[in-house]
Amino acid sequence: MAAFPELLVSLSPTEIAATVVALLVIYFGASTFYIAFLGPLAQFPGPGLAKFSKIWGFFQAMTLRKTMAVHKMHKQMGPVVRVGPNHLSISAPEIIPRLYSYKPFLKDPGFYTALNAGKAEGHLVSQTDPTQHAKRRKLIATLLTRGAIKSYEGDLLHPKILQAILPFQEANGEVMDVLPALRALTVDAAGELTFGKSFGVLDSPGFKHVVIDALAVVSEAVPIVQFLPWLNILPRWLITSTPSFKPVAMLEQISSDAWTVEKALPDPSEAGRTVLSRLAFLLKNDEPKYRDNVATSEALTMIVGGSETTTMAMVAALNQLSMVPADQARIREEVMEFIPESVTLDDYLKSGPPSFQSLQQLPFLSAFTKEVLRFYPPVPGLLPRVVGPDGLTVRNKFIPPGTVIAMQSYTIHRDPEVFPEPDVFKPSRWMNKSEIELKAMDARFIAFSIGVRACVGQEFAMAQIFIFVALWCRFYEITPAPGSDNGIEDNGVTVHCKHDKLLFNIRPATVA
Ligand code: HEM
Numbered sequence: 001m002a003a004f005p006e007l008l009v010s011l012s013p014t015e016i017a018a019t020v021v022a023l024l025v026i027y028f029g030a031s032t033f034y035i036a037f038l039g040p041l042a043q044f045p046g047p048g049l050a051k052f053s054k055i056w057g058f059f060q061a062m063t064l065r066k067t068m069a070v071h072k073m074h075k076q077m078g079p080v081v082r083v084g085p086n087h088l089s090i091s092a093p094e095i096i097p098r099l100y101s102y103k104p105f106l107k108d109p110g111f112y113t114a115l116n117a118g119k120a121e122g123h124l125v126s127q128t129d130p131t132q133h134a135k136r137r138k139l140i141a142t143l144l145t146r147g148a149i150k151s152y153e154g155d156l157l158h159p160k161i162l163q164a165i166l167p168f169q170e171a172n173g174e175v176m177d178v179l180p181a182l183r184a185l186t187v188d189a190a191g192e193l194t195f196g197k198s199f200g201v202l203d204s205p206g207f208k209h210v211v212i213d214a215l216a217v218v219s220e221a222v223p224i225v226q227f228l229p230w231l232n233i234l235p236r237w238l239i240t241s242t243p244s245f246k247p248v249a250m251l252e253q254i255s256s257d258a259w260t261v262e263k264a265l266p267d268p269s270e271a272g273r274t275v276l277s278r279l280a281f282l283l284k285n286d287e288p289k290y291r292d293n294v295a296t297s298e299a300l301t302m303i304v305g306g307s308e309t310t311t312m313a314m315v316a317a318l319n320q321l322s323m324v325p326a327d328q329a330r331i332r333e334e335v336m337e338f339i340p341e342s343v344t345l346d347d348y349l350k351s352g353p354p355s356f357q358s359l360q361q362l363p364f365l366s367a368f369t370k371e372v373l374r375f376y377p378p379v380p381g382l383l384p385r386v387v388g389p390d391g392l393t394v395r396n397k398f399i400p401p402g403t404v405i406a407m408q409s410y411t412i413h414r415d416p417e418v419f420p421e422p423d424v425f426k427p428s429r430w431m432n433k434s435e436i437e438l439k440a441m442d443a444r445f446i447a448f449s450i451g452v453r454a455c456v457g458q459e460f461a462m463a464q465i466f467i468f469v470a471l472w473c474r475f476y477e478i479t480p481a482p483g484s485d486n487g488i489e490d491n492g493v494t495v496h497c498k499h500d501k502l503l504f505n506i507r508p509a510t511v512a
Pocket residue numbers: 124125137190193301302305306307309310313377378379383446447448449452453454455456457458460461
């Protein structure tokens with residue numbers, strides 16, 4: 001028999017190439033077979049395609065039904081289901097506090113670095129390194145505490161919310177689209193928080209603005225980049241020069257211009273009133289290119305993360321209210337305590353608008369808002385983490401280190417043990433409950449996630465939602481527009497309006 005080197009020399013280049021290809025096919029075939037059927041995740045049920053490839057998840061995300069598909073799988077197959085070759089979805093609520101603490105479950109780089117948009121340093125949402133994350137979070141979080149939000153109410157929140165709802169003042173039963181106004185409100189509010197200056201969407205005719213177009217492109221691109229992360233290493237100019245990415249390039253330019261102005265200011269302070277001014281302080285000793293990349297991507301994250309999520313909570317609230325006029329009346333009745341009959345929209349600001357804190361004391365408004373976020377979470381999908389070196393045992397089954405595991409708020413919010421009749425929208429489930437019952441429900445309420453990576457903008461979002469819903473119900477009545485479909489779809493992570501419209505018949509509220 002010929003020795004291996006002699007055999008190799010005797011083969012033609014074509015034969016060598018064919019042998020290499022055959023060996024690679026055997027290697028990848030065998031390892032795929034092992035991972036799918038023999039590896040440690042083979043014990044978990046899931047769709048056949050998900051055992052072999054991430055294509056299953058991508059297909060579900062692109063056809064806008066991933067969250068529902070995962071939810072149905074949990075109902076049929078149990079608390080741990082396989083959603084990818086190395087990916088599990090978990091619906092066992094006892095795992096929540098452990099999964100969303102730092103250690104030993106870090107954010108999955110495969111999912112989050114795809115959100116970096118070509119910038120290696122990442123941002124608050126995508127940063128997977130705990131030390132880097134903690135440094136930035138500490139500074140930005142102090143801008144978004146309860147106390148800080150209070151200081152934004154008078155000159156930021158109330159005027160912007162009023163400006164968003166004023167155009168509907170003339171309506172007398174006609175059908176109008178509310179979505180552009182909601183987007184204008186949340187984008188301008190996030191802009192002001194970040195840059196100290198809004199984008200001016202609320203002042204633009206029809207609320208049309210390049211920033212709104214940019215956010216739509218980003219939302220569509222997210223599932224694609226997560227499936228094909230190598231797209232991120234393409235040169236930036238190649239991506240931003242394609243016509244559909246032009247709005248994103250313009251948004252990046254706005255952010256970069258604002259940063260150029262900010263970093264030129266002398267003496268950045270830890271107590272700055274905007275995200276950019278805080279970053280100028282935090283990054284003042286860093287290398288210029290790193291500094292510029294971090295500041296601009298952090299600014300964009302506040303806009304992207306803070307706007308459509310809040311918009312979609314308001315969309316859900318209005319959709320729900322339009323179906324139940326009695327709920328509108330109940331909120332109106334509560335709000336009349338702070339905005340009595342004598343106050344008109346024109347003198348709302350002068351009349352001493354109700355604080356977010358005082359609106360939170362209104363029992364039905366509070367219960368309604370909480371139920372909106374339980375029933376229609378704006379971030380309903382899987383938020384993946386990597387299992388640390390000790391592995392994890394869930395309901396007596398061991399999950400090995402390195403596995404990507406995730407939970408989805410949509411499913412956790414429908415746990416029948418603590419939310420009886422989970423598929424019924426019922427604000428009363430949050431009212432007149434004992435402390436123990438409320439604690440149990442709160443432990444499963446993860447619309448903003450929990451722990452060190454929970455939403456940093458939660459209070460800012462809640463203040464907008466509370467004030468908006470209170471003001472809207474106080475002055476308007478809505479009913480579903482005949483023949484229109486205000487349905488909501490999800491891309492596996494976030495939600496959006498199916499037809500990019502939110503149509504209602506709107507009329508002035510009748511106050512008793
Ligand atoms: C109803 C509105 C909102 C919802 C439902 C929401 C939900 C969430 C969720 C679930 C996370 C965790 C994401 C993960 O683990 O990957 C998150 C993180 C985050 N959110 Fe929000 N969010 C909302 C509004 C906002 C607003 C208004 C801002 C900014 C002004 C914001 C900025 C962020 C940031 C920067 C993070 C990353 C935090 C970190 O990792 O330290 N969000 N949000």
